[in-house]
Amino acid sequence: MPFILRRLAFYAVAAWVALTVNFFIPRAMPGNAVQSVMAKFTNLQPAAYKALQALLGGGKNPGSIWSQYVSYLDNIVHFNFGTDVSQYPASVSSLLVQTIPWTIILVGTATVIAFLVGTALGIVAGWRHGGALDRVLPGLMFLQAIPYFFFALILVELLAIKAHVFPTGQGYDNGLIPGWHGDFISSAIYHSLLPALTIVLTSIAGWMLQMRNVMITTIGEDYVIAAQAKGLPSRRVVYTYAARNALLPQLQGFGLAIGFVISGALVMEIVFSYPGIGLLLLNAVTSNDYPLMQAIFLVITFAVLIANVVVDMIVVLADPRARTREATA
Amino acid sequence: MTAVLPISAEPTALATEEARPGRWRRLPTKAKVGAVLLGLFILAGIIGPFVMPYDPSFQNPAPDLSLHAPYAAHLLGTTQSGQDVLSQMLEGIRLTLILAFLVGVVATVLSVIVGVTSAFLGGVWDEVLSLLTNVFLVIPALPLLIVLLGYLQDKGQAATILVLSFLSWPWGARVVRAQTLAIRNRDFIAAARETGEKTWRIITWEIVPNEVSLIAASFVNTVLYAIGASVALAFIGVTDLNSWSLGTVLYWAQSQQALQLGAWWWFVPPGLAVALIGTSLVLLNTGIDELGNPRLRDAASASKIAGRWLRPADPTPVLGEIGQRGRLGSFLHSFSRSSLLDETERSQAR
Numbered sequence: 001m002p003f004i005l006r007r008l009a010f011y012a013v014a015a016w017v018a019l020t021v022n023f024f025i026p027r028a029m030p031g032n033a034v035q036s037v038m039a040k041f042t043n044l045q046p047a048a049y050k051a052l053q054a055l056l057g058g059g060k061n062p063g064s065i066w067s068q069y070v071s072y073l074d075n076i077v078h079f080n081f082g083t084d085v086s087q088y089p090a091s092v093s094s095l096l097v098q099t100i101p102w103t104i105i106l107v108g109t110a111t112v113i114a115f116l117v118g119t120a121l122g123i124v125a126g127w128r129h130g131g132a133l134d135r136v137l138p139g140l141m142f143l144q145a146i147p148y149f150f151f152a153l154i155l156v157e158l159l160a161i162k163a164h165v166f167p168t169g170q171g172y173d174n175g176l177i178p179g180w181h182g183d184f185i186s187s188a189i190y191h192s193l194l195p196a197l198t199i200v201l202t203s204i205a206g207w208m209l210q211m212r213n214v215m216i217t218t219i220g221e222d223y224v225i226a227a228q229a230k231g232l233p234s235r236r237v238v239y240t241y242a243a244r245n246a247l248l249p250q251l252q253g254f255g256l257a258i259g260f261v262i263s264g265a266l267v268m269e270i271v272f273s274y275p276g277i278g279l280l281l282l283n284a285v286t287s288n289d290y291p292l293m294q295a296i297f298l299v300i301t302f303a304v305l306i307a308n309v310v311v312d313m314i315v316v317l318a319d320p321r322a323r324t325r326e327a328t329a
Numbered sequence: 330m331t332a333v334l335p336i337s338a339e340p341t342a343l344a345t346e347e348a349r350p351g352r353w354r355r356l357p358t359k360a361k362v363g364a365v366l367l368g369l370f371i372l373a374g375i376i377g378p379f380v381m382p383y384d385p386s387f388q389n390p391a392p393d394l395s396l397h398a399p400y401a402a403h404l405l406g407t408t409q410s411g412q413d414v415l416s417q418m419l420e421g422i423r424l425t426l427i428l429a430f431l432v433g434v435v436a437t438v439l440s441v442i443v444g445v446t447s448a449f450l451g452g453v454w455d456e457v458l459s460l461l462t463n464v465f466l467v468i469p470a471l472p473l474l475i476v477l478l479g480y481l482q483d484k485g486q487a488a489t490i491l492v493l494s495f496l497s498w499p500w501g502a503r504v505v506r507a508q509t510l511a512i513r514n515r516d517f518i519a520a521a522r523e524t525g526e527k528t529w530r531i532i533t534w535e536i537v538p539n540e541v542s543l544i545a546a547s548f549v550n551t552v553l554y555a556i557g558a559s560v561a562l563a564f565i566g567v568t569d570l571n572s573w574s575l576g577t578v579l580y581w582a583q584s585q586q587a588l589q590l591g592a593w594w595w596f597v598p599p600g601l602a603v604a605l606i607g608t609s610l611v612l613l614n615t616g617i618d619e620l621g622n623p624r625l626r627d628a629a630s631a632s633k634i635a636g637r638w639l640r641p642a643d644p645t646p647v648l649g650e651i652g653q654r655g656r657l658g659s660f661l662h663s664f665s666r667s668s669l670l671d672e673t674e675r676s677q678a679r
Contacts, residue, residue, distance in 0.1 A: 145607025150600035259469030
């Protein structure tokens with residue numbers, strides 16, 4: 001079985017675990033979630049009550065846990081997360097559809113840019129170990145340790161409130177109607193610059209440090225020394241010999257860290273009142289909107305899993321071992 | 330308070346085995362700076378309650394004390410409701426550190442248990458545990474934390490500590506397992522087994538002591554993660570908002586529009602504290618890494634010969650047993666991304 005198929009099987013298991021955990025959380029937690037939601041949002045219709053029971057369990061006649069589980073999975077497969085309780089009667093999926101594109105475009109682009117630039121800087125820093133770039137390492141570690149949302153606060157204070165270079169928040173100018181026309185798109189891009197800058201500046205240091213360390217270890221390998229001894233030009237040694245092999249652990253690290261980066265970016269959205277999933281999650285938390293919270297957890301998990309599949313595909317493209325190896329079991 | 334004390338002794342515990350004076354001096358500079366910085370914050374956390382000028386929750390009703398910029402009586406200014414930011418900070422540093430260290434301890438214990446068990450049981454059990462570890466590594470923790478804590482909202486800090494601990498063990502478990510696998514087949518373990526030592530004794534007296542620096546690094550990492558996660562959770566508002574942690578200070582600053590009102594003294598100091606504590610932990614961890622991997626060390630440990638920097642080589646690589654897997658075990662293992670790296674390891678071992 002090719003590597004990529006085996007990885008897909010692994011992600012299927014991970015997705016199933018996430019779905020199952022999500023199913024059992026409201027049932028295992030103390031208190032009756034459905035009752036507390038019904039008590040808080042009095043405008044809910046009986047239909048919403050039934051949908052809530054399917055999602056959160058409880059009620060008078062819940063049926064066996066197995067039948068609840070099957071109908072829960074059935075709902076998820078049909079992208080049916082029930083009706084939202086805090087913005088009744090909007091459906092949870094419609095809220096998700098409104099917000100997902102904002103987050104994916106912003107966080108996706110910024111993360112990829114940060115990864116590429118960070119990796120490139122890491123290659124240089126690893127090769128010129130002990131050079132000028134090493135002297136800024138403590139500064140980079142400081143950048144890396146700053147919570148995304150705090151960095152966002154500082155950038156808003158300096159560049160939006162004090163200097164008026166960027167807007168302070170929101171996804172687009174208030175007067176505009178969202179759609180595919182020039183005004184809206186340019187306004188959306190303008191509003192996304194500062195959030196994107198936040199993600200890039202705070203996460204770039206991590207990628208750079210990681211790549212630098214892998215590069216330093218790789219440069220010590222015999223085949224790199226052999227390449228140098230042969231008299232190959234430095235460029236070739238750095239990029240074709242050292243960096244190419246250092247990329248595999250770096251990509252692995254990318255796959256593992258992507259959930260972390262996305263989580264940080266979600267919290268950051270709150271600072272900018274950016275109309276993405278993060279702000280939706282904040283609203284869900286503040287209004288105890290359990291169905292929405294759980295749907296967002298699933299959506300983020302699946303986004304991370306899909307990102308990991310993409311990373312694995314790049315690994316397959318970049319690493320011949322991943323293509324040739326068959327399962328030896 | 331006692332819970333946070335052991336960490337200040339950590340740099341000494343991490344140094345080389347001989348109890349000679351001067352081992353502090355042999356630590357990498359980064360580790361020293363990190364330890365001193367962290368020590369300062371721990372000190373602030375310990376003496377904070379005794380030196381803080383006001384009760385952090387006390388709302389001074391005087392109208393001119395609402396959002397007052399820093400001055401002599403309020404060194405870091407006041408909040409919108411006339412609370413003293415410095416007192417909130419001191420209390421916040423203390424609570425955040427205690428919380429993070431407790432999470433670090435619980436999660437590290439869990440990760441050592443899972444990692445060592447996994448490596449020792451071997452075969453299918455090992456692969457099942459590794460699969461579980463990998464699954465929880467790939468599922469993003471923060472949204473799951475938010476959902477879990479959303480249901481446990483009024484349970485206070487204990488819920489945060491427990492839930493954070495139960496979601497932060499996978500990283501540590503992974504490295505501990507790898508290291509245990511490498512150590513397990515060394516001669517001194519075989520010798521201990523031959524002399525009839527029981528397995529639990531071998532684990533507690535032979536294996537774990539040999540992983541101290543690794544476990545310490547994973548502890549520092551977990552604490553770092555716990556600080557970031559708990560501050561982020563508090564900032565969203567999924568925590569006990571009646572107690573003062575650095576995260577709740579930031580939460581109130583954000584929700585009461587400190588930014589829009591231009592009250593930088595309200596959110597900059599607590600945020601900087603989080604960032605500096607984080608930096609100290611990163612520095613400490615890099616220092617520990619450099620202890621274990623000489624190649625990463627500063628140019629100071631290298632010598633310049635004929636215009637090229639040469640560094641001390643790695644310690645002799647340990648030939649770990651990588652290939653010992655049962656049929657089901659290796660089938661399960663082939664699904665992990667790290668199965669790709671095995672090939673490299675094997676070719677190096679040959």
